[in-house]
Amino acid sequence: MESSKFHIEVDVRILSDQGVLIFIGKTTSGFVCLSLLNGLLELRLHSGKHRVSSTLPLIVRSSKLLVKGIWNKVKFGLFGRKLYLSVDNIINTGVLEVGQMVSISSENVFIGGLPDMSEFPLAAGSGLPIHYTGCIRHLYINDNNVPLTPENVRTARNVVSCNGTPCGGETCLNGGDLLAGFPHCSCVPPYYGDKCEIVPDCDEKMCKNQGRCYNSRCSCNVGWSGAFCEKEIVVKTPEFVGTSYLIIEKGREKKRDLGDLKVTKIYLNFTTVKHDSLLMWSKKDKDFIGIGIEKGLLKLSYSSSQINKTVVEIPFYYILSDDQKLLDTQAKQDNILENITISTDGVFYIGGLPKNKKLMEETNGLFPQAFEGCIEGFGTNADIIRNFGHYEGTNVTPLEQSHENGRMVRSAHDVITTL
Structure with missing residues (x-):
């Protein structure tokens, strides 16, 4: 599994108050374990950087009590440094330490316990390790359905239809x-x-609601999802998947000439799972401004005809973490003029660029990768957008749809760039 994110969904119907539901990883190093204790689910993550016996795992416990014989929707995973556990949309979270890397082998996924429970790590559970008693269905790992059928099961015992x-x-x-x-x-x-x-595989005729066929898959406009963009969705807090973008046209919003538009501040509230990516880009002729992430640090790049050069500022004291932060970056550096003006056509690209624009070429190599994460707010001056459902874009899904609000929004990064 990826070191910065994974997501697992499953339906469970418990018939006992205790047992191991899912174990992924190795018993001697990194693992993620979902277990049941006294009717409450417990999620444990060991990063794998050190041996299990030498470090403690990160633990997240559910606040929703499971009732025997009732189906429950369970979602859990890692997003950046955020570990989350959702039971019927009731969410609990924990945070990894800054700089803590995760290395978990997903070669084997154990469901219901280990073949030999004597090998179960003591750090992976609170009580005595016992096998799970109950039903499991609809297993998804990173949005891929894994049917629990003989074709996908290596070994099993004492398993019957529920x-x-x-x-x-x-x-x-x-x-x-x-x-x-x-x-x-x-x-x-x-x-x-x-x-x-x-x-x-799609073709242009199969993609509905103005979706486009790209690499044999439909690329959907904002407000639509599904294999063929056939499902209407509401996008408030958008999630970006590395092939996404949004377009904010400030001139059109103001319904006046772009010449009257003066931007003095840019605001972003975001969560990221990548150490290098583009957050925002705006350009007119040779003038541009870009905000992104480089090696886990916030990066501001801009160019203006007034200074006739490109300025790249990376405040090394500001390492992106999951704590509330506020950054006020002044556009000045040593011999650079303070009150410069950067021309813009009023179009702000959020998270990436359309397919007809190559990211490396458009950003002069400053931001080679599109954004992967979620953006809770974007704004210019005092006008902050928190509902993105009416803007043009592609491959943008609502955070609520995939992870039921369980990821980040309250502990995202607040960034204010003052021009």
């Missing part, structure tokens, strides 16, 4: 229906497969 249907707990996906009396799914076109799990 619901007794011909298809078992792994029901038909993508709107498909189970054929009455038969272990087969009737799929909604264009999905196909035994459980309607296969999404065909």
